[in-house]
Amino acid sequence: MVRIALGSIREATQPDCIRALVVEFIVTFLFVFIGVGTAMASDKLDAGSTMAGLFAVAMAHGLVVAVMISGGHISGGHLNPAVTLGLMAGGHITVFRSAFYWVDQLLAASSACFLLVYLTGGETTPIISLASDVGYLQGVIWEVVLTFTLLFSVYATIVDPKKGALNGLGPTLVGFVVAANILAGGAYSGAAINPARAFGPAIASWDWTDHWVYWVGPLTGGGLAGYIYENFFIEGAHVPLLAAEDTF
Template identity: 65%
Template sequence: MAKIAIGSFGEITKPDCIQALVVEFIVTFFFIFAGVGSAMTTEKLAGNEVVGLLFVALAHALVVGVMISAGFRISGGHLNPAVTIGLCAGGHITVIRSLFYWIDQLLASVAACALLSYLTGGLTTPVHTLAAGMDSLQGVIMEIVLTFSLIFTVYATLVDPKKGFLEGLGPLLTGLVVGANIMAGGPFSGASMNPARSFGPALVAGVWTDHWVYWVGPLVGGGLAGFIYETFFVYKTHIPLARDEEGY
């Protein structure tokens, strides 16, 4: 069974933690900048909705894969509080450091969205809201399912020490599942899978409709996926935290 490590607030003074937080801010910033920017582009161009959905999904898939690769060696390239809680549930990052990561990711999201608003002449940052006819429970379940598949992929391709031939493909495959989930869930819940991805646009735009859904769904889905994969599928050869100097 996964063993959750609490950690201490003294971690913030450690050089490896400081480096990880700086890198996590950078990669999350560029992820949000490209992801939200692609959504703003589709609204500005006002093209076909299907083409717009594919464009946004592709942009997210590409930037997720690249930014995970860029940050993996130092911070793990989480980009997402749901990924962080999933790894925390598996004992790969302490609870305290997870809180630092969350703050970092949220600040990066707000900074990216504020910059986008400025650079685009005040265009509204598109926020995640539920589609007409979808209630809150349906939205939460949709986000749980989508985020579970994301974190399950992270574990299978990046965390599991027996990933085998998938070694090195984790960032790309994680990006692809993000893109696929946006195609599947985008028209319904927005397919956030990431509280930071939803928080920045909501704060900058000042629109909080259904916002709680994009915290509850992803965090529940991410935590469940991390706990289940670590408990039932990861073969333990040593203590998990001993391998986490680079994030996973």
């Protein structure tokens, strides 16, 4: 069974961690900027409530995820606290570095949304919230399932050392999964599958409606997927990050 790597707060001063945090900020910023910007443009063109608008938003998120993961080889291109938690649950990133990533991702998402407010002349950043006929429990389950799908795909196509013919295709395939998730769940839970993606618009518009759902659901789904895949499918191929005394 994989042991979670605790790490140390000293990681914050290590050059490789600093570089990773800079890259993670950039790729998360661009992901949220493009994703939220597309949602704002869709609303401005009165397409936000149509299938065409949902398709545009899904494709924008999927494409930018694929590119940002491909370019995020220094940080891993997580873009998402749920992805970071899922990788931490599999022992691929330390607890302390995960915490640094979370702060980094939230700052990047907030910066992207505040910039969008400025660039659009003060338009409101649209928050992710539940549809009127979707309850809290339903919303959480939607987000758990969709985020589990995302993290399971990340492990199967990028993390798993036995990915075989999928080697190199991981970022593109994960982008497809993100787009598919938004098409499936966007009309119901909003398909955030990413606490940072929900946090940025919420803080920029100061509207926290249903916001807790987009922490509980994605973090639960991401953590479960990472733990299950690492322990039941990778079959002992995991290489621990730190010495035994640094894990628990």
